[in-house]
Amino acid sequence: MGEEKVKAVLSLDNCILPDEKIKSTPSKADGLSVDDEVDIRILGCDFIQSGGILLELPQVAMATAQILFQRFFYSKSLVKHSYEHVAMSCLFLAAKIEESPRRVRDVINVFHHIKQFWNEKPFEPMEYMGNQFFISKNAVIKAERRILKELGFCVHVKHPHKLITTYLQILDNEKNKKLVQLAWNYMNDSLRSNVFLRYSPEAIACACIHIAARKLKDQVPLPSNPPWYFLFDVSLDEIEVSLISFQFLGCFLFVFCWLTLSLSVFSSDGLLHNPISIQSEETFSS
Secondary structure (H helix, E strand, C coil): CCCCCCCCCCCCCCCCCHHHHHHHHHHHCCCCCCCCCCHHHHHHHHHHHHHHCCCCCHHHHHHHHHHHHHHCCCCCCCCCCHHHHHHHHHHHHHHCCCCCCCCCCHHHHHHHHHHHHCCCCCCCCCCCEEEEEEEEHHHHHHHHHHHHHHCCHHHCCCCHHHHHHHHHHHHCCCCHHHHHHHHHHHHHHHCCCCCCHCHHHHHHHHHHHHHHHHCCCCCCCCCCCCCCCHHHCHHHHHHHHHHHHHHHHHHHHHHHHCCCHHHHHEECCCCCCHHHHHHHHHHHCC
């Protein structure tokens, strides 16, 4: 018998997950409810966004980190892995991927500061040579290795942000600052959902432009005959399904006002053990 040949395909396209994997997550299999899983995912992404701003990282690094965070927890369970350590590791890794590296010490200190703020505790820096710092450092490094292994070292992300600018230039709307800003806001908010793991960057960019044009008080006319999105090889079905995801995320954020899970839910090892309690926090702008 001859040896079976294995063909490897290299691609720079984003990782699109099948519906079966989206619906049947490891966290759900471990008994975590869908609503609670969504809560923790949004919290983790908000954690990353806040940390990235304090670290003065470019938005592309924060976006990459949030997508890696979402991807990882479609392979591993939130019940068995600390969302906090994974969030720190994703930001630490994404900063290197997007050529804006930050020291692991700085990442840990920033997340420590955010936790103190969320818990309304006085700001006290973490002792650099203390036991807590070394525990956190080892956890972040181990989580980074676990993320790379689980994702098969496929950490390239094609972001729709640049596509929005390019598409609006083609549509002669790049000078409409309100339209550009609103489309970018929808793009950044959608990072807290699984949209980037379900649809192509082209479809997401078109969906953001479409909903931004509809939401502006002064309606922005877009070509309809033929439809403008045909130019970018995107169908109406893709846009409509993406919009449903955006609307769900918008309703969720409006009702809970950037939910924050009580950190007391997690034990010292960072794993989820108790039912989730929710507390409101100030709105965090994109």
